[in-house]
Amino acid sequence: MSEVVVVGGGLAGGGAAIRLARAGLAVHLLEREREPVDKICGEFLSIEAQRALDRLGADLDQLGASRISTLRLAWGSRRIEASLPFVARGLGRKRLDAALLDLAERTGAKIDRGVAVRAVEPGRLVTTRGDLAPTVTFAASGKHDVRGISRDVAGCDTDYVGFKVHLRLPVRARADLDGKVDVILFEDGYAGLQLIEDGIANLCLLITKRRLSAIGGTWRAVFEMLLREPYAAMLADAEEIFARPLTIAGVPYGYLHRDSTDDRVFRLGDQAAVIPSFCGEGMAIALRSAALAASVVVEGGDAAAYHAMLRRDLRRSMAIATTLQRCGRTALPRHLLLGLLRIHPDAIGHLIRATRVAAC
Ligand SMILES: Cc1cc2nc3c(=O)[nH]c(=O)nc-3n(C[C@H](O)[C@H](O)[C@H](O)COP(=O)(O)OP(=O)(O)OC[C@H]3O[C@@H](n4cnc5c(N)ncnc54)[C@H](O)[C@@H]3O)c2cc1C
Known part of the structure; x- marks a missing residue:
């Protein structure tokens, strides 16, 4: 039987492995990490993500996901509050990704943890455990490019550095955050804060390289800068759970895969699009x-057809989201946008809806 090899066991890889295995295909997933690990992510699950997870059989209640129904957007001493157009969930990626890989394994996919793919060549995958010759390859390595199929990120906004920590908040701060996601804007960046499972708070923050270097280049300097924001001051008494923050640089915001050079390589997740x-x-x-890649493969379609369909599905929300990100970086458009949102907080709901992708 022909085999699909999935490179990477994040949400895209895990989700694809479950769908392919359910359809009766032979699936072999390679994940470079031996054990589940924390990943840089705001850990905010939109309604579309929740529906997709539900279809895969992941039970967010059982996994302990928090519920979030309100967005608080702060800049300086101002803050506006708006209801989300859906109830979002908060769940740590370490727990979520592990649950999906377990599900994939139970569905019949072969999962090899601790195996990295070093290169994707025509008809051949070079891995740390020898070569493979799959019929079809799903590239789901997320933020990490694999030799031979690196993303072309020309024109994308790669100027941010991301940090993430899990925090234990004092009781009052935790109660205040319950049910909410805080987005705190600061000069050249923003932070997102929300509760995930077990009452833990996830703080995920993006700052431009220029600003990071201007304030000293360290996480300590970034955190202290954040504490000076009035609506982040309550984090001063938080306990950091990680020994050190997770960091990432050069995420290619606005990337949307275009041309397929190999019809057997399907790009999924961040390898296909970065909103x-x-x-x-x-x-x-x-x-x-x-879901889309798996259904195309099951129906005998090729990667070019899949990429064209995905591009069509994502183009609009990607364009709106990247335009908003650009507005946020320039003083006058940012000022106008925040002014508008202050007068019409309901517009936040429209913007949130406009940046959603269709559920699968
Ligand atoms: C700062 C930040 C905040 C974000 N916040 C949110 C949010 O709140 N909500 C939201 O919906 N999205 C958020 N995102 C986006 C989200 O994290 C990604 O879009 C999502 O994780 C993509 O899933 P993926 O499966 O493509 O990649 P990943 O989750 O990155 O998974 C890729 C997997 O591949 C493995 N891998 C990598 N290279 C290899 C290799 N060579 N061989 C084998 N395995 C390999 C990795 O170990 C990893 O497990 C955020 C992103 C960033 C950067």
Whole structure:
């Protein structure tokens, strides 16, 4: 029987493996990490991501996901509050991704943890455990490019550095955050804060390289800068759970895969499209791409057809999200946009809806 090899066991890879195995195909997933690990992510699950996870059989209640129904958007001493157009969930990626890989394994996919793919060549995968010759390859390595199929990120916004920490908040701060996601804007960046499972708070933050270097280049300097924001001051008494923050640089915001050079390589998740993080829709895209790629393969279609369909599905929300990100970076458009949102907080709901992808 022909075999699909999935490179990467994040949401895109795990989701695809479940769908392919359910359809009776032979699936072999390679994940470079031996054990589940924390990943840089705001851990905000939109309604589309929730629906996709539900279809895969992941039970968010059982996994302990928090519920979030309100967005608080702060800049300086101002803050506006708006209801989300859906109830979002908060769940750590370490727990979520592990649950999906377990499900994939139970569905019949072969999962090899601790195996990295070093290169994708025509008809051949070079891995740390020898070569493979799959009929079809799903490239789902997320933020990490694999030799031979690197993304062409020309024209994307690669100027941000991301940080993520899990925090234990004092009781009052935790109660205040319950049911909400805080987005705190600061000069050349923003932070997102929300509760995930077990009352833990996830703080995920993006700052431009220029600003990071201007304030000293360290996480400590970034955190202290954040504490000076009035609506982040309550984090001063938070306990950091990680030994050190997770960091990432050069995420290619606005990337949307175009040309297929190899009809047997399907790009999924962040390998296919990278929507600005503030939308909280990257996981939904990963899961949607997984569902679409699996259905195309099951029906005997090729990668070019799949990429064209995915591009069509994502183009609008990607364009709106990248335009908003660009507005946020320039003083006058940012000022106008925040002014508008102050007068019409309901517009936040429209913007959130406009940056959603269709559920799969
Ligand atoms: C700062 C930030 C905040 C974000 N916040 C949110 C949010 O709140 N909500 C949301 O929906 N989205 C958010 N996103 C986006 C979201 O995290 C991604 O879109 C999503 O994780 C993509 O899933 P994926 O499966 O494509 O990749 P990943 O989750 O990155 O998974 C890729 C997997 O491949 C493995 N891998 C990598 N290279 C290899 C290799 N060579 N061989 C084998 N395995 C390999 C990795 O170990 C990993 O497990 C955020 C992104 C960033 C950067």
